Amino acid sequence: METSLYLPVKAFLEAAGYDVKGEIGGCDLVGITEGETPVVVVCELKLSFNLELILQAVDRAAISDEVWIAARVSAKGRGREADKRYRDLCRRMGIGMLGVSDAGDVSIIVSSISPMPRTNPKRRSRLVREHQRRRGDPVTGGSTRVPQMTAYRQRALLCAAALQQGLARPRDMKALASDAGTILRGNVYGWFEKLGKGVYALTPEGEAALLRWPQTVSIAEGSSGTSDAANPSQPGPVNPGA
Secondary structure (H helix, E strand, O other): OOHHHHHHHHHHHHHOOOEEEEEEOOEEEEEEOOOOOOOEEEEEEEOOOOHHHHHHHHHHHHHOOEEEEEEEOOOOOOOHHHOHHHHHHHHHHOEEEEEEOOOOOEEEEEOOOOOOOOOOHHHHHHHHHHHHHOOOOOOOOOOOOOOOOOHHHHHHHHHHHHHHOOOOOHHHHOOOOOOHHHHHHHOOOOOEEEEEOOEEEEOHHHHHHHHHOOOOOOHHHHOOOOOOOOOOOOOOOOOOOO
């Protein structure tokens, strides 16, 4: 599976100075540098190099400063990575190629060069914002057919955990999620039930979500009145069988 390539490529990009997280904005990996003007690198994973991988990279080029494709290299040297035409196409389009060996070693086959200005700043900004708001790296890049642990879902889980521990009003949860009121009113996942003006409770669906993605928060954190989360625990891994 593509997920087997995630950790080697993640380590490779982190060694190059990027903070890397998986499955953001439909991208398998997104790496961002620190600073007011971060450099954004996107990498797409496949078990082998093919045309679909290049097409994905072309789409990602509109939202990143560098775009890479990564795939398992053929042990017999007969894969697309050995095809000069494939490498030349990537080179001409500014798409970098990374090869991953069976042992997990990552090598640069073609360097990433940006030959043209990026054209979709709104999509790029969305990508950066989601990366920065997501706590930790809760999703393995290349995952499919499972719920994605977005920053919004993480904050909704914190609200659910606060309700479970006795906090019933959005204003008491702002230390955990500054937009708690919006999350509870929106009720995107069906986890919350409004009992009265500004008072909410957890639904059975919300209880089930906390069993799937346990959270550790304290009432003191939720009711402190500050605007930033006080280091709540990371969501548990997604369980495809749940």
